[in-house]
Amino acid sequence: MTALLNDEALLSVEALLSVEALHVAYGRVEAVKGISMRVLPGQTVALLGANGAGKTTTLRTLSGLLRPTAGTIRFAGQSLERVPAHHIVRAGLAHCPEARRIFPRMTIEENLRLGAFIRGNEDLGPDLRQAYERFPILGERHDQMAGLLSGGEQQMLAIARALMCRPRLLMLDEPSMGLSPIMMQQILRTVAELKDAGTTILLVEQNAQAALALADYAYVLETGRIVVEGTGAELLADERVRVAYLGEG
Amino acid sequence: MTTSSSTGLTAPGRATRRRLGRGADPLVGKCLIALGSAAALGSTFLSWTWTTAFPGDLTVTGYPGGNQLITLFLSILTLLALGPALLPGGVPGTRWIAPRGSVRLLRSLSLANAASTGYVVVAIAWELGGVANYVAGTWIAGASVLLPVLGAWLLPEDDHEPAPARPTPRWAQIVVVFVVVMLGLLVTDFGVTTGFSEEFIGFCLGAGFAGRGLAASGLFDRFSALTAANRVATGWAVFAAAVSFVFLQSSDAYTSVADNILIFATVALGLNIVVGLAGLLDLGYVAFLGVGAYTAALVSGTAASRYAHVVLPFWAQALIGVAVSVLAGLLIGAPTLRLRGDYLAIVTLGFGEIFRITMNNLDGQSGPQVTNGAEGEYGIPDLRLFGYDFGRPHTVLGHTLGRFGNYYLLLVLVIALVIFIFARVNDSRIGRAWAAIREDETAAEAMGVHGYRFKLLAFGLGAGLAGLAGTIQGHLTSTVTPDQYTFSSSAPPNSAFLLAAVVLGGMGTISGPLLGASLLFLIPDKLQFFHNKQLLLFGIALIVMMRLRPEGLVPDKRRRLEFHERETAAEEAYEELVVDELDRSDGLDELEAEARA
Amino acid sequence: MSVTVLLQLVENGLVLGAMYGLIAVGYTMVYGTIQLINFAHGEIFMLGGFGALTVYAWIPGVAHLPLFAALPLMLLGGVVVAVAAAVGAERLAYRPLRTAPRLAPLITAIGLSLALQQVVSLWYRLPGGGNAKAPVAFPSFGGKAFDLGGVLVQRADLFTVIAAAVCMAGLAWFVARTRSGRAMQATAQDPDTARLMGIDPDRMIVVAFAVGAALAAVAALTQGLRYGQISFDMGFVAGLKAFTAAVLGGIGNVRGAMLGGIVLGLAEELSSGILAHFRDTAQYGQAWADVWAFVLLILVLLLRPQGLLGERVADRA
Structure with missing residues (x-):
């Protein structure tokens, strides 16, 4: 399912998320200047770029925290440009925000339960068990305050929390940021596992090498515009990308 | 002037409607x-x-x-x-x-x-x-x-x-x-x-x-x-105009109104230093007026004073009044100004209450006899300055100045002094430091602005100016009672009205509080028919004003940007953007270049 | 000074503190969610009292019921009025100012507080034609106080303590155990991320206002029962004390609010009671109680600025 799709297949599959000519501005400062992109079901798509390129702004706009000034966002057949953030989650779009943003003064289990907030009073037992299986450390410390976890553990919690709403698309914003190399490897492995399990992922990463290795398709942003796009393999091979983003050359 | 000629072409929508009629x-x-x-x-x-x-x-x-x-x-x-x-x-x-x-x-x-x-x-x-x-x-x-x-x-x-x-x-x-x-x-x-x-x-x-x-x-x-x-x-023009006001009056009837407005406006300007310039919310400001008034009254020789035998000349009363007010301000400010802004609001509110209760209690029953309790200090003698008796009519330039006329001229001098201080301080290094603290104290501290010291300065200065106004107010009204200095009552000045004069007039400006104080005094004074609904209308006015024109009647240029204008949104968003995406420095220059473009 | 007298002071302080705590919860919850000092909360408390009184005075038959049977009805009336006023204020006055500079909503709150007081003073009517310009009589428990070895516990005191305990237990359960309670905590800790979880922050803010108002209405009922009267301006001092309690306990912390209330109540009663007991200091007693309460506030702010149970928080101004 996650095998690379050839071009004809790409066109024939209905995109889960399609963004057309998206513009986002902070007051007079335009941060995203006409981005168009697609995420197909089951794909892992990476969004790369330097700081200030507009990656986080794009994700925050997709999840409704920011309002686009122009452009369209279609997700699973629904227009999202004017939908408030708390309704977008219900459509199946989960956003695991930059810098983790767990609720520090609540327990791990409470954090996870909040992740499933939109599911109302359903029994969350199976989902909690699944989360604890995926991240055993969370299970061991489930009644501790989340603020006491280490950075990597908090990132695990943030991912597990985002998965609790059983999203159709998981957006991860720099999951490896500020982590030790070992922890970074572990988180990236988790992302790979999620991908293998069939989760559709939109991944923003600084670590371009790792992201491209994971991604079926990738877009490279520069000052609010897409400058290069292609399959992960293509971009890994692309001379310009190697020079500009992979620190080679 | 140009006229829009009717060309016979119908433009769609708004243009058509505009041309109708x-x-x-x-x-x-x-x-x-x-x-x-x-x-x-x-x-x-x-x-x-x-x-x-x-x-x-x-x-x-x-x-x-x-x-x-x-x-x-x-x-x-x-x-x-x-x-x-x-x-x-x-x-x-x-x-x-x-x-x-x-x-x-x-x-x-x-x-x-x-x-x-x-x-x-x-x-x-x-x-x-x-x-x-x-x-x-x-x-x-x-x-x-x-x-x-x-x-x-x-x-x-x-x-x-x-x-x-x-x-x-x-x-x-x-x-x-x-x-x-x-x-x-x-x-x-x-x-x-x-x-x-x-x-x-x-x-x-x-x-x-x-x-x-x-x-x-x-x-x-x-x-x-x-x-x-x-x-x-x-x-000088404004000063001359203000002085000539009293020479336009044929009797003292409206001069007393003007006196009250001046006291109110002076204190409002003092509060504007604290709230408008330094951004410190003081909900008990009228207490400093009270401190000044009580202090001056106590040493003015009134019979109701415990120190009735002490009769100081006015300049000494004013000095002591200001000193005690500043002291009270520092006493309240020193512990609380180190804390978050909200705490100051509650502590000053509490201080206002403490002042009122204390003045009430120092009556010989609930405490030592100092202030004569709820009855207050009455019979405060009229001011006397350089041999000029403010209680007696004087003829100046062929015009007879009554008692209120005398006080009017003194109050004009005092408010001129306050305006002078306000303007000078605002334009100085201190004013810039206050602006920096008001915007973002952490950033100001990082730039080397000693926040606490400047906040304390604003608080002490504000207290002193209110105290100075108080020393005159006591003589003008000839009675000071604890109930004149409450958080809210139907007649100004009280802390709520003072704050409203500043906010409705325009924070950080000179003319704003003057206009605000005049309106807030005149409206209840002139419109007697809603005398029992003053506070209600006043409360509603505050709510409506904050909704429609939070920058006040006379907006400060800088503050106009702080309130609901588009530029503000851009600035805020800019900050957000910086936090969101640019916490490392490399993207900053790029974004700044963009912002400038 | 005998132990009995001291214990009596402690009893008075606990009851007074329980009432402060009930009001303080409203301040702390609203402050915790939107960092607003809801200056009008004292008036919400006052409206709760008048709501309860309205049920008692205006609904035929309620006044003839035994008081313990009428109490639930009065409580309902008070809660309905207080919650409606608080939610209305949030919707009409505060919400439009959500993005305004922080002085704007505070001034709105002051305006609201004055306006609400005046509305009651000008237009509240009793069945006999009496108005609320002066304090209005409130029903109170007849019967003798319980005598616990010399310490007198009034029936209203008992009601106050029980009501406060029930409310706090209910609140603790609500915040920690229910989905809405957790959502509210999440909104307070990180509003943006709460939205990403599917939580509507506006709704949670309304919940914070409503819960605070309901508890304030309970407090107003206890106040009326204890003193046998309520007045249109009782919200000012009560609100001031309750806010002090909230700051004492650590603003934003619900349990801290109750603790702060009790500490404040005890401090107020003990300081003024002890001073009043001795001949040399007698005159510094009851009349100075409010002063001692504020002195305590300033001391606590000096020694422990984050409050008794508060965590150190950065200035978000």
Whole structure:
């Protein structure tokens, strides 16, 4: 399912998320200047770029925290440009925000339960068990305050929390940021596992090498515009990308 | 002026709607304005009713009186404002009236006249019981003020960028400033000395709409440019005008109103240093006025004082009063100014209560006898300064100054001092430090601004100025009681009214609190008919004002940016962006370049 | 000074503190969610009292019921009025100012507080035609106080303590155990991320206002029962004390609010009671109680600025 799709297949599959000519501005400062992109079901798509390129702004706009000034966002057949953030989650779009943003003064289990907030009073037992299986450390410390976890553990919690709403698309914003190399490897492995399990992922990463290795398709942003796009393999091979983003050359 | 020619093409939407009813020749509109205003002007020389039962005596034929004066003035103003619109390019010598175009000015002025005169016409029927009380003059006045409104709306909008002001010699600028300030004095004098509610309401309606028109026509902007270029001359002009006010009064009746406004405004300006400049919310500010008043009263020789045998000269009383106030300010400020802003609000509120309770309790029963408790210090003798007895009438320049006149002159000096301090401090290093703290204390600290020290300075300075006003207030009212210094009561000054004067007037400005204090004092004073609903209306006014115009009547330029303007959104978003995406420095330059572009 | 007298002071302080705590919860919850000092909360408390009184005075038959049977009805009336006023204020006055500079909503709150007081003072009417310009009589428990070895416990005191305990237990359960309670905590800790979880922050803010108002109404009922009267301006001092309690306990912390209330109540009663007991200091007693309460506030702010149970938080101004 996650095998690379050839071009004809790409066109024939209905995109889960399609963004057309998206513009986002902070007051007079335009941060995203006409981005168009697609995420197909089951794909892992990476969004790369330097700081200030507009990656986080794009994700925050997709999840409704920011309002686009122009452009369209279609997700699973629904227009999202004017939908408030708390309704977008219900459509199946989960956003695991930059810098983790767990609720520090609540327990791990409470954090996870909040992740499933939109599911109302359903029994969350199976989902909690699944989360604890995926991240055993969370299970061991489930009644501790989340603020006491280490950075990597908090990132695990943030991912597990985002998965609790059983999203159709998981957006991860720099999951490896500020982590030790070992922890970074572990988180990236988790992302790979999620991908293998069939989760559709939109991944923003600084670590371009790792992201491209994971991604079926990738877009490279520069000052609010897409400058290069292609399959992960293509971009890994692309001379310009190697020079500009992979620190080679 | 340009007219939108009807080309026969129908533009869609808004343009069509705008042209509806505008097909009429603008000449018709101008004629209506001219005719209506002239007729209204003429009607003020007629009687408007046959009975003297309506306040202000409108029965006289031959010269205007009462509310008719307002109509007369507004009609003349409207005719003047018609000048720039009459000939192509305007009647020579009148173009200065409307740098941004005269149509909006004409609309506002005709509205002002219609509102003010229409109100009187309606009030005559309402208060006297029916239109049977109308005479020919009433009908003429009522009908003729409506014509200019109709006419002004027939004129096409002509708002445009003002042409650059012609260079004028400095002496001419100064003359203009003096003349305008004196005109302002006359208008203010009229408002303060209105003898009955109808006149005051008519005045407020007229002044409010006319003021809006003058702002829209660009005349205010032009005048502020003049004052900004001639600050010293403006200062002297305003001071001269303020002093001459007392020489316009034939009795002490309205001077006492002016005295109270001055005290209120002085304290409001002091509070504006604390709230407007340094951004510290003080909810118990009136207590410092009380500290000053009580301190001065205690050493003034009043019989009710525990220290009745101590009779200090006023300069010493003032010094001690200020010193004790500053001390109280530092005592309250020192522990709390290190903390978050919200705590200051609650501590100052508490301090206000503590002050009131303490003054109440130091009555010999609940505590030692110092302040005479709830009865207060009464019989405070009049001020005496350099042998000048403020309690006795004096003849100055052929004009007899009564007791309130004497105090008025002293209060003008004090408020001038406060304004001087306010302006100087605001323009200095201290003012910039306050601005930095107000915006972002953490960032200010990072830039090396010692936040705590500057906040304490603002707090102490504010307390001292209020204390100074208090030392005079005690003598003026001759009695100080604890209940004069509460958080809220139906009469100013109290902490809530003071804060409202600052906020409604315009935080961080000088004229804002002056205007705010005048309005907040005059409205309850003049409109006795809602005397028991003052606090209700006051509360509602605060809510509405925060919703519609949080920057106040006279917005500070910098603060206008802080409030609901688009620039603010950009700045905030810019910060957010910086936090979101640019916490490492490399992207910053890029974004800044973008922001500049 | 005998132990009995001291214990009596402690009893008075606990009851007074329980009432402060009930009001303080409203301040702390609203502050915790939107960092607003809801200056009008004292008036919400006052309206709760008048709501309860309205049920008692205006609904035929309620006044003839035994008081313990009428109490639930009065409580309902008070809660309905207080919650409606608080939610209305949030919707009409505060919400439009959500993005305004922080002085704006505070000034709105002051305006609201004055306006609400005046509305009651000007237009509240009793069946007999009496108005609320002066304090209005409130029903109170007849019967003797319980005597616990010399310490007198009034029936209203008992009701106050029980009501406060029930409310706090209910609140603790609500915040920690229910989905809405957790959502509210999440909104307070990180509003943006709460939205990403599907939580509507506006709704949670309304919940915070409503819960605070309901508890304030309970407090107003206890106040009326204890003193036998309520007045249109009782919200000012009560609100001031309750806010002090909230700051004492650590603003934003619900349990801290109750603790702060009790500490404040005890401090107030003990300081003024002990001073009043001795002849040399007698005059510094009851009349100075409020002063001692504020002195305590300033001391606590000096020694422990984050409050008794508060965590150190950065200035978000």
